[in-house]
Amino acid sequence: MSRIEKTFKVLKDQNRKALVGFLMGGDPDMEASEKHCREALANGVDVLELGVPFSDPTADGPVIQLAGQRSLAAGTNVAAVLALAKRLRKDFETPIVLFGYVNPFFSYGYARLAKEAAAAGVDAFLVVDLPFEESGEFRQHLDPLGLDFISLVAPTTPDNRLGVILKAARGFVYYIMVKGVTGARVDIPADVAGHLDRLKKHTVLPVAAGFGVSNGSQAKDAARHADGVVVGSALVRAATEGRLAALVREIRQSLDG
Amino acid sequence: MKESDKFSAVPDAMGHFGVYGGRYVAETLMPALIEVEKAYAAAKADPAFDAEFRSLLKHYVGRPSPLYFAPRLTEAFGGARIYLKREDLNHTGAHKVNNTLGQAILARRMGKRKLMAETGAGQHGVATATVAARFGMECDVYMGEEDIRRQAPNVKRMNLLGARVVPVSSGTKTLKDAMSEALRAWVAAVEDTFYVIGTVAGPHPYPVMVRDFQSVIGVEAREQFLEQEKRLPEMVIACVGGGSNAAGMFYPFLGDATVKMVGVEAAGHGISTGLHAASIEAGRPGVLHGSKSYVLQNADGQVNNAHSISAGLDYPGIGPEHAWWADLKRVEYVGITDVEAVAAFHELALLEGIIPALESSHALAEARKQARRVGKAGAIVVCLSGRGDKDLESVLEYDERMRK
Numbered sequence: 204m205s206r207i208e209k210t211f212k213v214l215k216d217q218n219r220k221a222l223v224g225f226l227m228g229g230d231p232d233m234e235a236s237e238k239h240c241r242e243a244l245a246n247g248v249d250v251l252e253l254g255v256p257f258s259d260p261t262a263d264g265p266v267i268q269l270a271g272q273r274s275l276a277a278g279t280n281v282a283a284v285l286a287l288a289k290r291l292r293k294d295f296e297t298p299i300v301l302f303g304y305v306n307p308f309f310s311y312g313y314a315r316l317a318k319e320a321a322a323a324g325v326d327a328f329l330v331v332d333l334p335f336e337e338s339g340e341f342r343q344h345l346d347p348l349g350l351d352f353i354s355l356v357a358p359t360t361p362d363n364r365l366g367v368i369l370k371a372a373r374g375f376v377y378y379i380m381v382k383g384v385t386g387a388r389v390d391i392p393a394d395v396a397g398h399l400d401r402l403k404k405h406t407v408l409p410v411a412a413g414f415g416v417s418n419g420s421q422a423k424d425a426a427r428h429a430d431g432v433v434v435g436s437a438l439v440r441a442a443t444e445g446r447l448a449a450l451v452r453e454i455r456q457s458l459d460g
Numbered sequence: 461m462k463e464s465d466k467f468s469a470v471p472d473a474m475g476h477f478g479v480y481g482g483r484y485v486a487e488t489l490m491p492a493l494i495e496v497e498k499a500y501a502a503a504k505a506d507p508a509f510d511a512e513f514r515s516l517l518k519h520y521v522g523r524p525s526p527l528y529f530a531p532r533l534t535e536a537f538g539g540a541r542i543y544l545k546r547e548d549l550n551h552t553g554a555h556k557v558n559n560t561l562g563q564a565i566l567a568r569r570m571g572k573r574k575l576m577a578e579t580g581a582g583q584h585g586v587a588t589a590t591v592a593a594r595f596g597m598e599c600d601v602y603m604g605e606e607d608i609r610r611q612a613p614n615v616k617r618m619n620l621l622g623a624r625v626v627p628v629s630s631g632t633k634t635l636k637d638a639m640s641e642a643l644r645a646w647v648a649a650v651e652d653t654f655y656v657i658g659t660v661a662g663p664h665p666y667p668v669m670v671r672d673f674q675s676v677i678g679v680e681a682r683e684q685f686l687e688q689e690k691r692l693p694e695m696v697i698a699c700v701g702g703g704s705n706a707a708g709m710f711y712p713f714l715g716d717a718t719v720k721m722v723g724v725e726a727a728g729h730g731i732s733t734g735l736h737a738a739s740i741e742a743g744r745p746g747v748l749h750g751s752k753s754y755v756l757q758n759a760d761g762q763v764n765n766a767h768s769i770s771a772g773l774d775y776p777g778i779g780p781e782h783a784w785w786a787d788l789k790r791v792e793y794v795g796i797t798d799v800e801a802v803a804a805f806h807e808l809a810l811l812e813g814i815i816p817a818l819e820s821s822h823a824l825a826e827a828r829k830q831a832r833r834v835g836k837a838g839a840i841v842v843c844l845s846g847r848g849d850k851d852l853e854s855v856l857e858y859d860e861r862m863r864k
Contacts, residue, residue: 264644281760281761306746310759359492
């Protein structure tokens with residue numbers, strides 16, 4: 204059983220929801236970033252999405268854009284994020300998902316990337332701008348090594364497309380709750396429940412809902428119809444403001460309470 | 461397979477030109493792109509769509525644009541006869557309107573009431589704002605703060621046409637960042653907004669759709685040349701940023717094996733300085749803004765900043781079909797520096813009474829180099845993609861700096 208499967212199964216058996224947390228690898232530099240990751244993992248993040256910075260992040264709002272810029276300015280690249288994952292893996296069994304845009308991965312070389320990621324203890328990849336249709340080549344390198352390619356589904360994804368995407372999905376499914384870029388929002392959209400129910404008809408995999416979740420009560424709201432929630436921009440901001448552990452604990456308590 | 465068939469067999473159903481092209485966007489946008497693709501396929505098959513497009517090209521844009529034999533330029537270059545395809549005489553002063561008109565008609569067919577666009581030099585922004593006014597649609601144009609500063613007159617034009625210019629402050633504050641921001645904004649507005657991409661880049665179906673709309677340039681030029689010289693030209697030259705005027709110019713000539721084609725990238729301060737926008741010459745395959753093509757990038761796959769005196773060529777990528785033509789060696793891609801382009805800008809103004817856009821000046825500078833090679837018995841068609849009024853400030857500033 205993979206770390207991701209195991210994590211979601213244990214949570215389900217305990218009737219709890221998963222907290223999937225995003226932090227940008229190397230933000231603001233590698234040392235601080237490692238400290239933030241350890242803090243998040245120690246305080247209740249169940250799946251770590253570790254960002255690989257890209258110069259042109261077309262799906263990200265200002266908070267994660269700036270995090271990526273800080274990370275790049277500190278010299279972060281794919282190899283450095285892989286090394287960070289490897290250091291974290293020594294002390295944590297938490298699933299690690301490398302999260303980024305396709306060009307740095309393509310540039311690194313899919314074969315080498317898959318091999319090194321597996322060796323570093325990475326569990327999955329989530330590539331924002333690599334939709335199902337273009338993902339075949341990368342998947343070919345991930346599958347034999349047991350690395351999951353996480354599928355994204357949006358509120359705009361029609362039913363016929365859901366079927367195709369989810370048939371090939373591995374690990375868990377990331378449901379993008381809003382039509383928009385990443386970043387904290389005031390309200391969780393009202394149509395989330397309907398979309399998540401629709402999605403569940405096509406897959407037995409756990410579903411994590413994300414984009415816009417910034418605090419405990421929103422997380423609880425979003426998790427109602429999902430198996431977990433993803434919190435990104437809010438964690439990144441909390442990390443820069445020195446209140447990451449507190450926010451993770453708040454969301455954890457709210458989800459568990 | 462016949463030579464011409466090879467080039468019309470692409471892209472495949474997913475928008476691939478060989479290994480290039482495709483659709484590399486967030487899932488949120490995929491359904492919208494599929495919707496545009498289907499709507500465009502239906503429009504293409506509908507004679508009424510084509511009739512409206514042709515009619516507006518004629519009566520609103522002022523097509524066909526002339527193919528002008530430039531006698532004094534020919535004499536100065538001392539070789540092949542130089543013909544200029546006068547896209548600068550179009551309404552709004554550049555080739556951009558051919559495409560925005562096509563996309564606006566498509567947007568209206570799809571029931572969209574808002575247009576959005578990215579712009580560098582402001583030419584595509586003006587062309588989009590123009591058709592938005594013509595069709596009574598709202599229009600948002602994303603433009604980098606640096607370009608807003610460099611191209612102030614075009615910002616005023618867009619405002620006058622009723623468009624909202626949205627300043628983009630991320631990254632280098634130029635075209636690359638404007639396009640990234642436009643893609644972000646489209647994700648949030650995807651249901652009622654049509655994104656009018658201004659070049660043959662971006663995700664499928666934009667590269668093929670923009671090339672089709674711009675092909676009117678090459679179709680006309682080929683007919684006009686045949687009429688004037690009763691033969692085909694030896695060479696066709698066009699400048700390439702994203703590559704829309706070049707794609708439109710080259711595409712109808714692809715099957716003519718005797719016609720050499722040259723795409724001119726901006727070599728800025730020179731390729732060796734790193735300050736340029738020559739994606740094919742100095743880049744390598746990668747993914748930027750929704751498609752795979754040649755991209756200027758560092759060893760880690762981070763996109764480099766481009767540099768060119770011409771804001772319209774100041775882009776670190778290039779349309780995927782150009783990448784494919786380059787690999788097949790059907791089109792040769794070369795670089796022209798800022799210095800060479802500015803010299804050509806002055807030369808055309810003085811010799812022919814035509815002030816060319818700095819973008820088009822790159823194509824002219826290459827024609828100067830090629831004229832003797834082609835020889836006096838031959839002819840070169842240069843795409844004069846736009847007029848240079850917008851560039852007066854930049855050129856005067858540049859000349860001032862060079863004098864010091």
